[in-house]
Amino acid sequence: MKKRLLAVFLTAAMTVTLMAGCGVPGGSSDEGDSEGLKRVTYSLREEPPTLDPQLMNSIPSATAAIHTCAGLTRNVEGEIRGDGAEDWEVSDDGLVYTFHLRDGLKWSDGEDLTAEDYVYGIQRLMDPATASTYSFLGAILKNGNAVNAGEMEVSELGVTAPDESTVEITLEHPATYFTAMTAMSQFCPARQDLVEEYGQDYAADPDKAAYSGPFVVSEWKHGDEIVLAKNDQYWDKDSINLDEIVLKTVADAKTGVAMWEEGELDITEVPTEMTDQYADQSEFVFDGANDYLALNMSEGRILQNKNLRLALNYAVNREEYIQLATNGVYEPNTRYVLPDVNGSEEGTNYGEEFPYEAFPVAGDVDQAKEYLNAAMSELGYSDPSEVVIELLTTDTDLAKKQAEVLQDQIQEALGITIEIRQVTYKQRLEMEADKDFDMVFTGWVPDYPDAYSYLELWLTDGSYNHTSYSNPEYDELVIGSQTETDPKARAEMLFQAEQIFLQDAGVVPLQLRRIQLLVNDNIENFNVYFVGYNYNLVYADIKE
Known part of the structure; x- marks a missing residue:
């Protein structure tokens, strides 16, 4: 049947319905031509790279x-x-x-x-x-x-x-x-x-x-704003x-807050250094992003060496990193799959069903040095300072801060050299796709609420496998999960794959992203969700 x-x-x-802030929505790109329109303007740190x-x-x-x-x-x-x-x-x-x-x-x-x-x-x-x-x-x-x-x-x-x-x-x-x-x-x-x-x-x-x-795209001032009508x-x-909905590119989060105060923005993120100042006027929400360092294992790349990848994972003190880089707003994370995706049984989530800590949240410098020594022997280095790794990230202030904290931690723990390279968001995505990096600060938001949304990325022949990760046992488990009809057995296969991936140090997990939002309190039915997108204003309205 x-x-x-x-x-x-x-x-x-x-999912969160947010009501905060003050003023009347309607901040506009073109003053004077918007009389009587219901308009909401929100800020983005980086312009959408494409609308195709x-x-x-x-x-x-x-x-x-x-x-x-x-x-x-x-x-x-x-x-x-x-x-x-x-x-x-x-x-x-x-x-x-x-x-x-x-x-x-x-x-x-x-x-x-x-x-x-x-x-x-x-x-x-x-x-x-x-x-x-x-x-x-x-x-x-x-x-x-x-x-x-x-x-x-x-x-x-x-x-x-x-x-x-x-x-x-x-x-x-x-x-x-x-x-x-x-x-x-x-x-x-x-x-x-x-x-x-x-x-x-x-x-x-x-x-x-x-x-x-x-909505339709009615105007696109590249580098500035996109107007949806x-x-x-x-x-x-x-x-x-x-x-109308206006997507305003505001690279500096402090500028975004100032624009919100002036009524030029209706929704914006609070930079972590200002979190206490706006704690009573804002909402904290997890946006589903699981941030990590992706490590390029392509032929000839230094991070093809597994022991060096493990050294990086043990060198990072994620508790300290969260405090220094995000003022404690984000949550330290030591695994790969987002714990909040669905579990095998209705009403459960994956993290509850399969608790896991792949690396010590505070790091382990002694263990990190052991892995580094093994890596140096395999790579033919005699001095840690000879090991140079480039960290690719975007050109926002927050990205710079995060990269510098990681740079200090890794260099202090291991004595190796971390060189930071900042580029535009669009360029970072292009360089990832071209495998033009050593390690890159990136992350993933699930396309659907299932662990497979994370694990399918790293299949050996996966089109999104930008790190050249390959493990036949991992492939067998992930591909096998596709046809496993028993939900519990399928979930266990995916969990085994996650463990293998992290035992191989496929990435350096860092944080679950929690954002602090300022939202005009005249906006109704604005929502944040953790699967596939961040903000939903499709059915939003403005109080009369």
Whole structure:
């Protein structure tokens, strides 16, 4: 028997509705032309690198996408609702999903939005010519890996449109979280005519794309701000209250706070050095980010040496790091998978089910030196100062502070040299993808609330494996989990894989990111969530 699904509910842990601050929302880029508009302006440290749905690879981009894209489904703080699809069915074996589109769907330019647009968007994600760093998500689709490797035509991907209002997706293996994936930008529809017209410039400016979601990009002043305007063609436009959302790039968090005080911003993060000053006016929320140092193990790279990677892990005093770098706002972390993703049983989370501390939270300098000595012997070094490792990070003040604390800790503990290199956020992402780094300060927010969202990254042939990590036992466990039908056994396989990854020192885990937000108290229904995006203003409103 087939199951008719109108909505699938996921955990809503870490969802927060925020009410703080003062003033009336409506800070604008162009003074005087916004009279009477309901507008909310929030700040970002870095501009979204891209608004091309299939190329998005960052939380700033993903957060913009939930406002401009209509996936087959929509993730509303863990509740999976129909968006472009009104309802859907899943075959008894869990492999075939049949999505039925709503009547009368339109693109923002008035063109009909059809099942073929969804099929094209997903095919584009997996087309090797697109070169999406997020194509690993499509490995779950039938023939996904073969298509992405160029071994099969994109037409052979497990996604078809039997008619204009039906999308049928076939998976390689069952996945209870798949409907959450169809809410992601990478699975959103794309306009083939515009992609072919603009090529690499598709979605690079407002007039080079059409939009399927609640808002459209009406203006993009690169390096400054992105203005989203309500999409009158959206199927649920009557539920959208805001006229505009402005994404303002403010690299310096202190400047952001000053702008909030002046009413120029409605939502902004408080820098950690100002946390006490605004404790009574703000909310603290975990945003789902698990930050770590990714270590490049590619051939010829110094961190191909496992003992050196272990030395770094034991050299870091995460308790001290959190106090010095974040004023105690973030939480020290010694494992890889976010503890708050779902466990194998309803109502549990992964961390409760599988508690784990891979490294001492305060570090162990003696152990670190033992690993360093072993590494130096293997690498042919006689003096620790000869060991030079570059730490790549972004060019924000917080990133600089974090890097300098780590630099001091590691150099003091091991006597090696850590050189900091700061670049723009977009450049950092590009250098990661090109494996042009020794170690990089980065992190991960789960795309869906399952441990697999973290562990699939480091499969030997994974398209997002930017560190060249490879362990056959790890691969066997992660791939085996794809077809394991017993939830407990599957979760145990994933936990074993996590342990192997950290025993190999695949990364240097650092922190769970807790952010302090100032939010205008006239904003209603603004939410923060830990899966796939940070801020949700789709259904927000402003008090009269």
